[in-house]
Amino acid sequence: xxxxxxxxxxxxxxxxxxxxxxxxxxxxxxxxxxxxxxxxxxxxxxxxxxxxxxxxxxxxxxxxxxxxxxxxxxxxxxxxxxxxxxxxxxxxxxxxxxxxxxxxxxxxxxxxxxxxxxxxxxxxxxxxxxxx
Amino acid sequence: xxxxxxxxxxxxxxxxxxxxxxxxxxxxxxxxxxxxxxxxxxxxxxxxxxxxxxxxxxxxxxxxxxxxxxxxxxxxxxxxxxxxxxxxxxxxxxxxxxxxxxxxxxxxxxxxxxxxxxxxxxxxxxxxxxxx
Numbered sequence: 368x369x370x371x372x373x374x375x376x377x378x379x380x381x382x383x384x385x386x387x388x389x390x391x392x393x394x395x396x397x398x399x400x401x402x403x404x405x406x407x408x409x410x411x412x413x414x415x416x417x418x419x420x421x422x423x424x425x426x427x428x429x430x431x432x433x434x435x436x437x438x439x440x441x442x443x444x445x446x447x448x449x450x451x452x453x454x455x456x457x458x459x460x461x462x463x464x465x466x467x468x469x470x471x472x473x474x475x476x477x478x479x480x481x482x483x484x485x486x487x488x489x490x491x492x493x494x495x496x497x498x499x
Numbered sequence: 500x501x502x503x504x505x506x507x508x509x510x511x512x513x514x515x516x517x518x519x520x521x522x523x524x525x526x527x528x529x530x531x532x533x534x535x536x537x538x539x540x541x542x543x544x545x546x547x548x549x550x551x552x553x554x555x556x557x558x559x560x561x562x563x564x565x566x567x568x569x570x571x572x573x574x575x576x577x578x579x580x581x582x583x584x585x586x587x588x589x590x591x592x593x594x595x596x597x598x599x600x601x602x603x604x605x606x607x608x609x610x611x612x613x614x615x616x617x618x619x620x621x622x623x624x625x626x627x628x629x630x631x
Binding site for chain 2: 369378379380387388389390391392394395398400401403417419421422423424425426427428429432433435436457460461465466467468469470471472473474480483484486487488489490491492493494495496497498499
């Protein structure tokens with residue numbers, strides 16, 4: 368699902384050596400502030416996302432949550448799976464005491480922005496990136 | 500500096516019990532993926548920012564860096580301190596092996612967006628937030 372994506376196309380390479388991806392998975396799995404979720408139905412992966420908890424000084428010293436890499440299998444879009452996934456992330460972030468859930472989405476993802484606004488997200492910020 | 504800010508005004512409260520801020524500081528200080536930096540000149544705090552390292556699956560399983568709460572003392576703006584601070588963050592992020600440096604900045608911070616664009620950041624994403 369990470370490779371089958373309009374914006375990320377060409378960015379990832381799953382055809383050859385997967386060692387870097389496996390190593391990254393292990394790092395995330397070992398980190399208590401990072402979790403990769405797979406949305407599963409009877410053994411079939413339908414969606415995935417990464418949730419990060421970040422301690423901060425703002426908002427009276429609150430934790431915030433950040434969700435990244437939200438993907439739903441292309442053949443299963445429009446069924447409400449994405450909304451269920453975000454609802455689950457909201458619940459997990461609240462349970463952890465986070466005061467805000469953040470995400471950035473490429474400006475080309477117009478459907479995604481409409482989707483997140485419908486769920487109550489406010490597009491209040493510019494998401495700026497510098498490749499290193 | 501976090502309280503003396505146009506956008507955050509009213510959000511923080513440093514007048515009373517500081518226990519929540521002190522606790523948050525201790526959590527950040529103990530976290531190897533989070534660092535609060537104070538830009539100091541001969542014992543005077545001139546600026547501050549928080550840097551977070553996040554492991555990820557994208558970009559061939561790369562770490563990314565996120566900088567938040569970038570503030571320069573109001574009386575010291577326009578002297579190039581912010582640029583020195585971001586240069587330092589870029590160097591630290593590269594040294595850690597991060598492939599990208601991200602930030603979100605409130606759309607009302609027009610000067611900040613101009614500043615980051617001048618340093619090479621691309622405003623490619625919508626930064627969306629949901630209060631919990």
